[in-house]
Amino acid sequence: MLLRKVNVVDGALALLDDTGLDGLTMRRLGEALGVRAGALYRHFPSKQALLDAMADRILESADLHLEPGPWDERGMILAGRLRDALLLHRDGARVVAGAYTAEPHTILFGNTSAALLREAGLPPRQAAWAVAAVSQYVIGHTIEEQARAELVEGGSWPEKMEAFAELADDVARSAFDADPQERFAYGLRLFLNGIRHELTAAD
Template sequence: MTNAQASEARGPRLDPAAVISAALELLDEKGLDALSTRAVADRLGVRMNTVLWHVKTKARMLELMADAVIGEAGLDGLPAPWQDRVRVLARRFRRALLGRRDGAALVVGTHTAEPHTLRFADALVGALLDGGLSERDAAWTTWTIVYFTLGLTQEEQAAAREPLDGRLAREVSGTAHPALHRVLGHLDAESFGERFEFGLSAILAPR
């Protein structure tokens, strides 16, 4: 990096937070597939090396973006009862993912251990421990909730582009797929919220 680029990178108008903010704006406008460090640099009006000065690699940029999305879940005003706390945290997580275009796909593709992510995980594990789960069960139930929420939300965001029920109706045959055909009415694009609550209840059901 030249001295001019280093000066630009260290300048007061650009820092890692500004890079991630611009990247999230691009995510919302164009989707995950169109996201690149060059596109972020163009958005900021700087050289690509300047962006890389702050985020090092595209993979690192995606990690920081995912952490920022999870940070939008918020940890304030959580209820005291442990099961209510778990439900509120899971709902906030889902809402944060849905608040960004391709938010679930972004988070699924990263393995971040950044501040927002760790605080959210700590709150979720803590609620489960308060409910009397063993350390192993609290850890594994946290993963189950996170994976379930990510998977369902990723499907929900994909269905917003091409409704799942329309695709299934074209492909599922009452003759070839009799059981699936019977339940098609319960897999419509309007039922994601209900399916989320159903799955969350199943995860938290007494063993």
């Protein structure tokens, strides 16, 4: 089989879904693709380069088309689509976290998000910072969300919850055992309210 870059990324994402990020090694990927690990380095000089390509493929699945409307509603939609893209793959958020990749779809997502905030009235520098802050929130929230899902699936979540016995029951439930989508939307609104305050202060 002629090994191409796209096949390597496809195989890496499939292995990621099967083993998680900690189980993703170049040796295992080579075995899954039926090649020696050295063959992978002809396409990707390092594992980090492969992770960058995987991160970009994950972001490629985020739909960037937005209907006209208020900037904050479109921002909520865009951030939600980023979360959805991260959730498509096991440990997807961990792959994207800290990638700092200059791959095409990663750049497109950042530029689209920044343009939305510039159109709303934020100066370019603040728009870039706001995009970074919101993206880091989405990624961080989704890392925790996926980690919790692993604990639930493995049956150890109740034991983890017992560790918070000193917290009031309503705090424990609200902070750790509430619906992830509901908590995500609440935190995102906090960020958007902060951006709205920046826009108002600039008027």
